[in-house]
Amino acid sequence: MTDTWTLHPDRALPADSVTRPIAREIYLAVRDLPIVSMHGHVDVAAFADDEPFPDPAQLLVVPDHYLTRMLVSQGAKLPELGVGPANGPGFERDPREIFRRFCAGWKHFRGTPTRYWMEHELVEIFGVTVRPSADTADQVYDQIAECLADPAFRPRALLDRFGIETIGTTDPAWSTLDAHARLAAELPGRVLPTFRPDPLLHPARPSWREDLERLATASGIATDTYAGYLAALRDRRAAFVAAGGLATDHGHLSADTTPLPDDAARTLFEKALRGADGSGISMAEEAAFSAHMLFQMAAMSAEDGLVMQFHPGVLRDHDPAVAATFGPDKGYDIPVVTEFAHGLRPVLEAFGNSESFRMIAFTVDEDVYSRELAPLAGVYPALRLGAPWWFLDAPDAMRRFREAATETAGFSNMSGFVDDTRAFCSIPARHDLARRVDAGYLARLVAEHRLDLDEAVDTAADLAYHLPKAAYAAR
Known part of the structure; x- marks a missing residue:
């Protein structure tokens, strides 16, 4: 890398x-x-x-059923990914925590079209320069959040x-x-x-x-x-x-x-x-x-x-x-x-x-x-x-x-x-x-x-x- x-x-x-x-x-x-x-x-x-757009998680993670179903296949729960009724058990309200779960599971998308699309989005649209991981999740989140505050986004x-x-x-x-x-x-x-x-x-x-x-x-x-x-x-x-x-x-x-x-x-x-x-x-x-x-x-x-x-x-x-x-x-x-x-x-x-x-x-x-x-x-x-x-x-x-x-x-x-x-x-x-x-x-x-x-x-x-x-x- x-x-x-x-x-x-x-x-x-x-x-x-x-x-x-x-x-x-x-x-x-x-x-x-x-x-x-x-x-x-x-x-x-x-x-x-x-x-x-409200935050990086609501834009990139929560609405993408390709992405969420892969994480579910590896043990994640939909409420942990911000999916489902907000008053349900285990529902994650913190978008940063949702994004961390996605980044920690980045390896699971290897070889999938989700990997291709998300790479394109992160690099070409939001200018992200580090690969998602548990260690880089907050850095990637902050980069995207800064973009979303710009009217150009x-x-x-x-x-x-x-x-x-x-x-x-x-x-x-x-x-x-x-x-x-x-x-x-x-x-x-x-x-x-x-x-x-x-x-x-x-x-x-x-x-x-x-x-x-x-x-x-x-x-x-x-x-x-x-x-x-x-x-x-x-x-x-x-x-x-x-x-x-x-x-x-x-x-x-x-x-x-x-x-x-x-x-x-x-x-x-x-x-x-x-x-x-x-x-x-x-x-x-x-x-x-x-x-x-x-x-x-x-x-x-x-x-x-x-x-x-x-x-x-x-x-x-x-x-x-x-x-x-x-x-x-x-x-x-x-x-x-x-x-x-x-x-x-x-x-x-x-x-x-x-x-x-x-x-x-x-x-x-x-x-x-x-x-x-x-x-x-x-x-x-x-x-x-x-x-x-x-x-x-x-x-x-x-x-x-x-x-x-x-x-x-x-x-x-x-x-x-x-x-x-x-x-x-x-x-x-x-x-x-x-x-x-x-x-x-x-x-x-x-x-x-x-x-x-x-x-x-x-x-x-x-x-x-x-x-x-x-x-x-x-x-």
């Missing part, structure tokens, strides 16, 4: 002497292109209020510093969109809402009836009938379009999109509504209803033009006790095997060749890239293949994606990179890694005389900037 911690300029580029210089040239050509971050979970209030200023041209937030269907209205006036076209109706499409969820009431309040349309429910969803989608929204977001367990006859869907809705806390229907009935509603969401996208982002295949809250104690997105979500060819068939049969419909399909099941998703995206004009996300947005997984999907789907049927993060300061790090990995893959094609260098540079620019712009463009 040197006295001053620095990052190698060729990190994540190919190691061999033939492709590395080519990759470096390609990467440098696209390194500074603007970031289009259309799928993510940064709270819109951060940009609307533009308040200073407020959220809107960082949008400019990070080169973020557009960022999408993820908002519940019942959101008032007031913060987005403020931003539309103050930062027009910069921060856009994304319609996330998932809680409303799963009647067995304990909060379903309460969420229906939220939808009714937001839309002004009674949701105690199936017709009213659909009308309220359409109303809220229209509100998102009016607020500048370009996409919806759907994170179901299954990729099934089989529609039901209207009478059958109405019957299931009414049956669920009669039950206490959504318990009126069976798991099989709920699965059928949620698949039906995905088809309805696709039909509505064909009407209003919102791009349908679809990322199934994650078993949410694998530890239900943790989820019950600490809330949504804290129960250790785990990928599962996902089938797309049959699941997406109803939607693609109905809308796959329609000029008015667009879907971007993501997966955390690597096996389906070459077997299902690349062939589907390689033929249906309405479907694009989403970038590796969540557990797959790591260097080797992203390389495997390019190798598995490109030969069938081509580059033009992909959506470009999305970061899908709550950790705002990791956005430039994640996009930087994607650009480096793509440069390495393209460099190999050049070295093998399968692409000319100018074509590789052009393709890298498409993947980094032009394809996400096109995939989410308003129609």
